[in-house]
Amino acid sequence: MSNETILIVEDEIKIANIVQEYLQDSGFKTVCIDNGSDVLDWVQQHPVDLILLDIMLPGKDGLQVCKEVRAISQVPIIMLTAKVEEIDRILGLELGADDYICKPFSPRELVARVKALLRRSSLRQEDHEDWHMDEERYQVRYHGKTVNLSMVEFAILKLLSASPGRIYSRSQLIGSIYPDNRVVSDRTVDSHIKKLRHKLADELTSKELIYSVYGVGYKFEFHA
Known part of the structure; x- marks a missing residue:
């Protein structure tokens, strides 16, 4: 029996009930919230192992909720969306969700994604x-x-590793590493990342730690 608690943030009662039933059948504890404005307070007051977060919510939409939660917690977040055009933002710079699943979805697939993300998080x-x-x-x-x-190199790695899975653009890296607003090209950032990767691979671990996200930037991930 699993001890993990899954927070389901979904205002469509039928969907929330189905998701809750499948998760409970798989041994998870579940809590349901149907208003985006209530999520942050709940997360601050209760332990939670993973959040299933719908985008279209009353009160606050899921994108804003995700941003607020991510500012205080690295709890795994899977976004539920019917908007394909939102996927880049969901996994991208200012939000940093861990995964997404498009509606309509198979409840069994959702449970499998929950289990996989919890394993990666562990x-x-x-x-x-x-x-x-x-x-x-x-x-x-x-x-x-x-x-x-x-x-x-240390400054880049410190920033990336502080939030595993979060994607940083080159401009964000530049702004954090060079707070004096000096002019630094994207190519310079790429060069630092390349050298950093080589050092980590040659002297620290054979596992890839820094990943390129095409058209966006870089992220840091631990993988087994």
């Missing part, structure tokens, strides 16, 4: 506990190995 947490960044030495230690980085 592995990510285990890896994160073994991930140490030394700001005085610009060093990273991971699974007993250490790599030395430049100041800029």
Whole structure:
């Protein structure tokens, strides 16, 4: 029997009931909320392992709710959407949801996606506990190995690894790494990322940690 709690944020009662039934049959605890304005307060006051979040909600839409939740928590979020054009934003820069599923969907597929995301999240947490960044030495230690980085490389990695799965655009990376507003080209960022990847691969781990997201930017992920 699973101990995970899934928060279902869906105002269509029929859909919410079906999703709740399938999740409970799979051993999950569930809570349902039908208004976007109520989600943030609930998340702040209760432990939750994953959120299923519809986009079209009364009160606040799911995109705004996702942004607010992500500002305070890295809880896994799967968006439910009938709007294909929203997918880039859902997984993109300002929102950072972990996955999405388009309506109409198979309840069995949704349960499978929930289980898969919870497994990834668990592995990510285990890896994160073994991930140490030394700001005085610009060093990273991971699974007993250490790599030395430049100041800029360290700053990039610190930003990306602080929010695994979140996608950062090149302009966001530049703004964070160079707060003095100096002019830095996208190509310079790409060069730093390339060097950083080589160092991590050669000296720290054979696993890919920094991923390119075509047309958007970069993200950091722990994977088994």
